[in-house]
Amino acid sequence: MIEEGDPAMALVTFSGYPASGKSTRAAQLKSQLDQILPDHLSVVVVSDESLNIPPSVYDDSRSEKPARGALFTAVQRLMAQDKVVIVDAPNYIKGFRYQLYCAAREMKLRVCTVYVVATPELCRQWNQSRVDGRVYASETLENLLVRFEEPSSMVRWDSPLFTVPWTEELPAEQIAQALLTGNVKPPNSGTLAAVKAPSDALHVLEQTSTAMVSAIMDAQAAAGTGGGLVTLPLSGSLTIQVTLPTRNLTLSELQRLKRQFVTIHKKAITLGTTEKGAVDWAEESVATKFVTYLEENLKS
Template sequence: MPLIVFCGIPGSGKTTRALQIKEYLEQKHKCQVVHLNEEILQMEKKEVYKDFQAEKFARGFLRSNVEKNIAGNTVVILDSLNYIKGYRYELFCLARAAQTQHCVIYCECDPQLAKENNSKNANNFTEEMLADYNNRLEIPIPKNRWDSPLFHLRSKEETPFEEIANVLLYQAKKSKDPVSTAPEIKFEINFLQELDLRVQSVIDELVQKQQESIQSNVITFSDCTEKLMINKQISLIELKKIKQEYLKITKHNPPKRIEDIKNFFIIYLQKVVERF
């Protein structure tokens, strides 16, 4: 069933809106709704977001709970920071694999107001963490498939309940076909060849830069806007496995433009690396 992905800095009103949407869908549309966040899963924010490794585990735990519930007869609301575009892309892939609709709700908030709201929450972030996540937030962009449909809500704006319901419930029903009758995806003649070549070019460039022992953990690639952050070398065997996984996903969920293949692969590669 549909997935709602919230995004925003701590104290931006995500949980308040999530609970309002949950109540609206349950009462108006008689939906079963699963609301997921750190508090519900009994995670202490000061602990799970204190460093990179703890945060990586927290994101993985949230993701696994989304995956567990998205296949059921429920609407899943992920009420968390979700500030990394690569992570939002991963959630988007979960929704597509489940053949269901999804949307992103970005709660924009003035940092000072967010600070005041955060101070009222018992399970809150420190001031240093607030400033850090405000700087690290990768704002959703509607042209990105994984950030669309996007509802951009500012602090004093009303939540568009019915618009969200229409996107999730009615569009989902129209687009969801039984597996036996789902139309086969037709590719341009050269798409699969281009897909393989462009993914392999990223791998070749990464292997070369690792062999050159470049003194940086930020890898840039030719003709790409995305960058890869790594703390250790990735073996060729691991890269081949990642490539096969990405090719399989992309054949079922191809990009609209061939030019996007390399950037999308780098985003996917970044998320896999973070799970190492």
């Protein structure tokens, strides 16, 4: 019998190749968690299918981005209820998994990641044999296979990580244990009062991240290719260092990451946070946070 820790909602993020069996595994997990978890915790699956998002949105980035935004919004909305939320989607971008993780922390949820593993050849076969109308175009499937960013137990947003090969059973008991007794970050709001951000925090967040994007583009134009450690001038005498990949970064890529960063932190500014060390919204602190986000999400 699993012993329950402090009452907490939870987020389970599925990840894996397209047509690798994620939806089957997510349905299995929901069925088993319904039997394992205490009665006060209900389990809900949020998926592309449940939101009427067709596989064709992954054909190009212009349609994929709003679809991913709709998924994120749906997950956030359910986080406000007494539920275990299972996110059944490719979730192949580590930056998106990080975004889900940050949202879960703000809501004081326990988290875990389930990595459903199948070979590319099996995924191709299973994709072609689907009869539910949710077949990926061959070109789209191949593109997603190449772009997939594998979850890692070494990074906090993918941990704890449960890797489930297609030949093995789903470890539902261990997942339930993690959801009931794992660490909750940030600390429970019953023990620490939420600290509100200063009135100019949103302005500082937007202005500082925008200035850093401009400084990176200027530094890149001046130095050419090469990457490595770069010192960026900000306002006054303030400077910040960031390690850039060994390729030219595009303005659109940096602006996309900047928008994600601002979105992630807006909620903490608006609602307050109990996370120690995360209530400093001064320019230098925001710049440091943005550097960490960039270094974790920029591809080499």
